[in-house]
Structure formats: structure tokens, C-alpha cells
Amino acid sequence: MSHKVISSIEVKNMCLEAGADAVGIIDIERKGIATERAGIERVYPKTKSIIAFMRAANRENVISEARYVANDELHRTGDEVTQISRCVIRQLNRSGVRGAYVNESWPMDMNRWPGKLWDVSHKTIAVEAGLGHMGLNRLVLHPEYGSCISLNSLLIDAEVDDYDHPLEKGPCIECKLCAAICPTGAISIDKPFDPMACMTHCYRENMIGFQDWIDAMISSTSMDEYLNRFRQDETASMWQSLSFKIQWKCGYCMAVCPAGSDVSDQFLRSRKLYMDDIFKPLKERKEPVYVLQGSPSEKIAAKNKAKKVRVVKPFIKRPIS
Ligand code: B12
Ligand code: SF4
Ligand code: SF4
Structure with a gap:
């Protein structure tokens, strides 16, 4: 079997030229990615190294109160990340290196529903490869671009001459704005991240x-009963998500996060201006917030009078472990 060792600098330049904003590379034996190994091997069993890269989204879109504008930008950044992955893999192929990229997010393996649907956690890989650290919002924060980034991982069958390591310090400045904006209480200062609360709404x-x-x-016995669960605007919104791409209902923890040198100056210069321009429009945005019946989110969401609490039946029983 051939033993391929390729230049880290060359691979990184290839990624940057293809449109990545930052790149890091780790080897498959890295302890910090032990939880990911089985998934990586399922996707591409010959993996020897993993290239982690990110591309920044346009922040002004991501922070916009017009959420369809934010959602479009996040979808397009995701598509660009996929395009960059395909371009890099094809170029590596020309020098005899084979590999597979893992989907940026969707589609995932629905055969496993309601189990864990994805094979590789890009956040875990990105942190090990030195692209950033997770903040209180559980997003990877890059030292320059902060939270408004899309991640991807390329699995390749070659070793690399120089591997990267986690950053010594994370860019989270512990402002806690992510917890303060989160309409469902999924992010809080003293409890672990609550993925189900976020998922039910976002x-x-x-x-x-x-x-x-x-x-x-199926279960509504009249149109009134149906409209009680899905109002006309909610049915229209569902049509839009199914026809185009999912319209996330939130992402505010990404929008308000001032981590990263690109934006932290703005926050540190005038906290008041930052709150007025970025935090308040989202906090005071009139909108429905979806919560599971009887969950802590039900009470948390009700505290914000700008939000209309919409209770969802907890019919998906999935142990989170
Ligand atoms: C599953 C998932 C979700 C879930 C769970 C999020 C989470 N924190 O794990 C939900 C639906 C809540 C979600 C929401 C969002 N996501 Co998401 N998501 C993913 C996915 C597919 C896997 C995440 C993952 O690896 N989690 C495991 C570990 C690494 O996360 P963790 O925080 O350390 O640990 C928690 C989870 O393990 C959780 N947990 C344990 N068991 C289970 C089981 C299930 C079913 C779930 C959902 C969670 C869960 O509990 C742990 C404790 O908090 C990745 C794509 C990918 N393949 O990597 C994108 C990804 C993490 N998402 C992303 C984004 C942008 C979002 C949203 C902003 C979507 C939006 N546009 O509004 C929100 C932000 C919510 C938040 N603050 O995290 C980006 C993050 C970019 C970044 N800067 O880090 C990713 C990396 C996609 C990408 N390629 O860029 N997401
Ligand atoms: S996407 Fe919204 S609900 Fe989910 S964690 Fe972020 S702020 Fe909270
Ligand atoms: S909003 Fe503040 S506390 Fe939350 S992750 Fe960003 S920097 Fe950290």
C-alpha cells in the first residue's frame, strides 16, 4: 500500500484559493476526535488526515431583523462550503490523493431517525484543528470572524507533513448576550445547552x-382545529421551507455574538450602540416561539411579551445522551 505524505502548506493554499477563509489539518489518531472516529470511518474508511476549513458568512445579512435575508446568506455560505470541498478534493485527486467531504449539514442519514443522524461533528474537528473554540452559544468562534461561519471537514487518505492543534485561548468574551437573546432558554449560564429546546423552535x-x-x-377533525395548530401564515411558511430551503426560525445566538476581532471592537467601543443596533431588534421582534408542552422553554418564552408562545405536542420521545 502506498504511503502518501503531502505538504500542509500546499493543501492549505489549495483550500484558501478555492475560497476557504481559514484551514487546519489533523490526523485521524488525534485523541480529541475519538468520538468522531467511527463516523469518519463510516463515511471514508481510508481516512488518515482531516482537513477542517471555514468560510465566513456576510455578517450584515446574518444580523438582519429580516430573517429570510439571514437564512438565505447562511444557505448560500453552506453551498459555497460544499463547492470549495468538491474543488479541493478534485485538485487533490490530481496528485494521487483520494478523499470524501462530509455534508455541511443536511441531508443526513434519516434511516437512523430518531437517533443521531450525522456522522462527523464539524465543530469538534474544527476545534482540534485550531479554527476556534466553542463559546457559551455552543458555536465555534473563530478569532477573526467570530460565530458567523460555516464549517466543513474533508477526509483524505494521505498523511500531512505538519498538523495543527487547538488554539490556546477561545475568542468568547463571556458577554452572555447569546443566553440573553435565546428565546427558548436553550442557552443558559448555568445549565448545559438544551438541543431539544433549540430544535423545537429554530x-x-x-x-x-x-x-x-x-x-x-391527519388528526384535525375540522379546518378550525387545523388552523389552531397551523395558522395560515404558518402553513405558508411551511410551504416556503419545503419549496425552497428551510427557513430557520432563529439563529439569534449567532447574530448577536460579538466574539472575533471583526466585531468585538464595535461591541467594546459602545455596548449601548451595539445593543440598540443588533440585540434589541431581535429581542423585540414580534414572532411565534415554538416550545414543547410542559418544557422549561414554555415558561422562559412567555417572559418576553414580544413573542407569541406556540405549544408543540411532545410526540418525539428521544433520549438525549
Ligand atoms: C445537530 C446540529 C444542530 C442541533 C444541535 C446543536 C448542537 N449544539 O449540537 C440544533 C438543531 C440545535 C442546531 C442548531 C443550530 N445549528 Co447546527 N448543526 C448540527 C450538526 C448537524 C451537528 C452538531 C454537533 O456536532 N453536535 C455535537 C457536539 C459537537 O455539540 P456540542 O454542542 O458539543 O454538544 C451538545 C450536543 O452533543 C447535544 N446532543 C447530545 N445528543 C444529542 C442528540 C441530538 C439529536 C441533538 C440535536 C443534540 C444532542 O448535547 C450536547 C451538550 O450541549 C452540525 C453539522 C455537523 N455535521 O457537524 C450543525 C452545526 C453545528 N450547526 C450550525 C448552525 C449554524 C446552527 C444554527 C445557527 C442554525 C441556524 N441557522 O439557525 C443553530 C444554532 C444552535 C446552537 N447554538 O448550537 C453550524 C455551526 C457553525 C459554528 N459557527 O459553529 C454547524 C457546524 C453546521 C456547519 N457546517 O457549519 N444544530
Ligand atoms: S438558534 Fe435560537 S433557540 Fe437555538 S440556541 Fe440559538 S438563540 Fe437559542
Ligand atoms: S455571545 Fe458573548 S458569551 Fe455568548 S458565545 Fe458570544 S462572546 Fe461568548
Whole structure:
């Protein structure tokens, strides 16, 4: 079997030229990615090294109160990340290196529903490869671009002459704005991140909400009963997500995060201006917040009078471990 060792600098330049904003490379034996190894091997069993890279999204879109503008930008950054991955893999192929990229997010393995659907956690890989550290918002924060980034991982069958390591210090400045803006309480200062709270709201038009929609259509005995569960605007919104791409209902923890040199100066110069321009429009945005019946989110969401609490039936029972 051939033993390929390629230049780290050359691979990184290849990624940067293809459009990546930052790149790091780690080897498959790295202890910090032990939880990812089985998934990596499922996707590409010959993996010897993993290239982690990120591309920054346009921040002004991501922070916009017009959330369709933020969502479009995040989808397009995700598509660009996929394009960069394909371009780099094809170029590596020309020098005899083979590899596979892992989907940026969706589609995932729905055969495993309601289990863990994804094979490789890009955040874990990115942290090991020195692209940043997770903040209180559980997003990877890059020292320059902060949270408004998309990540991807390329699995390749060659060794690299120089590997990267985690950054010594994370860019989170512990301002706690992510916890203060989170409409569901998924992010809090003293409790672990609550993925189900986030998923029920932010992913309302993804698989959980979709199943709730089917349930509403089948079990409603009249149009009034259906409209009680899915108002006209909610049905229209579901149509939009299914016809185009999912419209996330939130992402505010990404929008308000001032970590990263690109934006932290703005926050540190005038906290008041930052709150007025970026935090308040989202905090005071009139919108529905979706919560599971009887969950802590139900009470947390009700505290913000700008939000209309919409209770979702907890029919998906999944142990989170
Ligand atoms: C599953 C998932 C989600 C889930 C869970 C998020 C989470 N923190 O794990 C939900 C639906 C909540 C979610 C929401 C969002 N996500 Co998401 N998501 C993923 C996915 C597919 C895997 C995440 C992962 O690896 N989690 C495991 C570990 C690494 O996360 P953790 O925080 O250390 O640990 C928690 C989880 O393990 C959780 N947990 C344990 N068991 C289970 C089981 C299930 C079913 C779930 C959901 C969670 C869960 O509990 C742990 C404790 O908090 C990745 C794509 C990928 N393949 O990597 C994108 C990804 C993490 N998401 C991303 C984004 C942008 C978002 C949103 C902003 C979407 C949006 N546009 O509004 C929100 C932000 C929410 C947040 N603050 O995290 C980006 C993050 C970029 C960055 N800067 O870090 C990623 C990396 C996609 C990408 N390629 O760029 N996401
Ligand atoms: S996306 Fe929204 S609900 Fe989910 S963690 Fe971020 S702020 Fe909270
Ligand atoms: S909003 Fe503040 S506390 Fe939350 S992750 Fe960003 S820098 Fe850290």
C-alpha cells in the first residue's frame, strides 16, 4: 500500500484559493476526535488526515431583523462550503490523493431517525484543528470572524507533513448576550445547552415541525382545529421551507455574538450602540416561539411579551445522551 505524505502548506493554499477563509489539518489518531472516529470511518474508511476549513458568512445579512435575508446568506455560505470541498478534493485527486467531504449539514442519514443522524461533528474537528473554540452559544468562534461561519471537514487518505492543534485561548468574551437573546432558554449560564429546546423552535420547519404538521392534518377533525395548530401564515411558511430551503426560525445566538476581532471592537467601543443596533431588534421582534408542552422553554418564552408562545405536542420521545 502506498504511503502518501503531502505538504500542509500546499493543501492549505489549495483550500484558501478555492475560497476557504481559514484551514487546519489533523490526523485521524488525534485523541480529541475519538468520538468522531467511527463516523469518519463510516463515511471514508481510508481516512488518515482531516482537513477542517471555514468560510465566513456576510455578517450584515446574518444580523438582519429580516430573517429570510439571514437564512438565505447562511444557505448560500453552506453551498459555497460544499463547492470549495468538491474543488479541493478534485485538485487533490490530481496528485494521487483520494478523499470524501462530509455534508455541511443536511441531508443526513434519516434511516437512523430518531437517533443521531450525522456522522462527523464539524465543530469538534474544527476545534482540534485550531479554527476556534466553542463559546457559551455552543458555536465555534473563530478569532477573526467570530460565530458567523460555516464549517466543513474533508477526509483524505494521505498523511500531512505538519498538523495543527487547538488554539490556546477561545475568542468568547463571556458577554452572555447569546443566553440573553435565546428565546427558548436553550442557552443558559448555568445549565448545559438544551438541543431539544433549540430544535423545537429554530427547526420548526424541519423534521420535528414537519411531523407535527402531518399530525395536525391527519388528526384535525375540522379546518378550525387545523388552523389552531397551523395558522395560515404558518402553513405558508411551511410551504416556503419545503419549496425552497428551510427557513430557520432563529439563529439569534449567532447574530448577536460579538466574539472575533471583526466585531468585538464595535461591541467594546459602545455596548449601548451595539445593543440598540443588533440585540434589541431581535429581542423585540414580534414572532411565534415554538416550545414543547410542559418544557422549561414554555415558561422562559412567555417572559418576553414580544413573542407569541406556540405549544408543540411532545410526540418525539428521544433520549438525549
Ligand atoms: C445537530 C446540529 C444542530 C442541533 C444541535 C446543536 C448542537 N449544539 O449540537 C440544533 C438543531 C440545535 C442546531 C442548531 C443550530 N445549528 Co447546527 N448543526 C448540527 C450538526 C448537524 C451537528 C452538531 C454537533 O456536532 N453536535 C455535537 C457536539 C459537537 O455539540 P456540542 O454542542 O458539543 O454538544 C451538545 C450536543 O452533543 C447535544 N446532543 C447530545 N445528543 C444529542 C442528540 C441530538 C439529536 C441533538 C440535536 C443534540 C444532542 O448535547 C450536547 C451538550 O450541549 C452540525 C453539522 C455537523 N455535521 O457537524 C450543525 C452545526 C453545528 N450547526 C450550525 C448552525 C449554524 C446552527 C444554527 C445557527 C442554525 C441556524 N441557522 O439557525 C443553530 C444554532 C444552535 C446552537 N447554538 O448550537 C453550524 C455551526 C457553525 C459554528 N459557527 O459553529 C454547524 C457546524 C453546521 C456547519 N457546517 O457549519 N444544530
Ligand atoms: S438558534 Fe435560537 S433557540 Fe437555538 S440556541 Fe440559538 S438563540 Fe437559542
Ligand atoms: S455571545 Fe458573548 S458569551 Fe455568548 S458565545 Fe458570544 S462572546 Fe461568548
